[in-house]
Amino acid sequence: MTGCIVRCSNIVHDAEGNYKTSALEFETLTLLGANCAIQSWEDVADLDRLCDEIGLDTIEAGAAIAVYMDSGGMEWGDAEGAKNLLREIAEGTELGRAIGNGAAAIGKRQKHHRIPVVKGQALPAWDPRPLKAAGVTYCTSAMGADHTAGLVVDPGQSVDEIARASQDAQIQMAAIDASGFCQFLMPNLQEVADFYSHFTGEKVTAQQIADIGWQCMEDEWAFNRGAGFGPDDDEMPDCMKQDAIGPAKFVWDIPMDVVNAAYKRFEPREELYTGRPS
Ligand code: SF4
Numbered sequence: 380m381t382g383c384i385v386r387c388s389n390i391v392h393d394a395e396g397n398y399k400t401s402a403l404e405f406e407t408l409t410l411l412g413a414n415c416a417i418q419s420w421e422d423v424a425d426l427d428r429l430c431d432e433i434g435l436d437t438i439e440a441g442a443a444i445a446v447y448m449d450s451g452g453m454e455w456g457d458a459e460g461a462k463n464l465l466r467e468i469a470e471g472t473e474l475g476r477a478i479g480n481g482a483a484a485i486g487k488r489q490k491h492h493r494i495p496v497v498k499g500q501a502l503p504a505w506d507p508r509p510l511k512a513a514g515v516t517y518c519t520s521a522m523g524a525d526h527t528a529g530l531v532v533d534p535g536q537s538v539d540e541i542a543r544a545s546q547d548a549q550i551q552m553a554a555i556d557a558s559g560f561c562q563f564l565m566p567n568l569q570e571v572a573d574f575y576s577h578f579t580g581e582k583v584t585a586q587q588i589a590d591i592g593w594q595c596m597e598d599e600w601a602f603n604r605g606a607g608f609g610p611d612d613d614e615m616p617d618c619m620k621q622d623a624i625g626p627a628k629f630v631w632d633i634p635m636d637v638v639n640a641a642y643k644r645f646e647p648r649e650e651l652y653t654g655r656p657s
Pocket of ligand 1: 380383384385386387388561562563564
């Protein structure tokens with residue numbers, strides 16, 4: 380945003396001071412780094428730069444490379460091989476096109492059983508196995524596994540809370556996106572309403588802003604239905620249900636009736652207006 384005082388974008392140079400890339404962010408470091416067992420941040424910076432030049436999302440690219448590695452196409456941690464894979468996208472080879480079309484496409488090409496996508500979009504670094512409400516967002520968001528659609532970073536919520544927490548976060552993010560604010564500034568809905576009240580000279584309420592967010596979500600869901608998406612596309616992939624993570628051995632174990640509760644609007648509560656998206 381013009382005049383932003385956060386200025387979150389970093390600029391990365393090598394040891395000799397030469398420009399490598401901008402910005403090298405946490406999702407990129409995770410998906411193109413640890414997710415592919417690539418250890419050097421400088422290699423990840425090179426991969427990030429290649430993604431920028433080719434026009435790729437780094438989450439999807441990292442997931443696609445990792446699926447290719449997991450399927451036996453390449454050794455884990457092969458940084459130079461990963462860079463060459465990205466170059467193949469630019470060259471338009473058959474393998475490059477599959478990688479460039481993302482984790483679902485390369486997984487299908489490889490006939491691989493473990494493909495971490497929802498609605499064809501790769502899971503980001505925010506793992507839904509401990510972060511259940513974030514997982515509900517991935518299943519019900521029109522974009523699929525989109526961490527910008529309503530992230531909830533709270534692993535301690537009960538099953539009774541997660542659909543509502545996801546819906547609140549999705550309403551907040553849709554409203555913030557629609558209002559023109561950057562989500563990294565994390566305005567709450569009351570602050571967005573106050574801004575527009577001053578901006579227009581007319582009273583705008585947080586309820587109105589929340590309603591705009593909900594309307595965005597309904598419009599996007601209607602678009603998806605028209606494009607042929609159905610209930611089966613809301614499923615978390617089997618690998619998230621079967622492969623446990625961490626000492627607590629988290630798996631995705633949320634029944635679809637709990638997930639589907641996020642599609643029906645809850646009675647708004649105060650936290651929807653005053654809470655900040657996480
Ligand atoms: S992405 Fe958002 S927080 Fe970062 S510099 Fe731009 S406006 Fe500011």
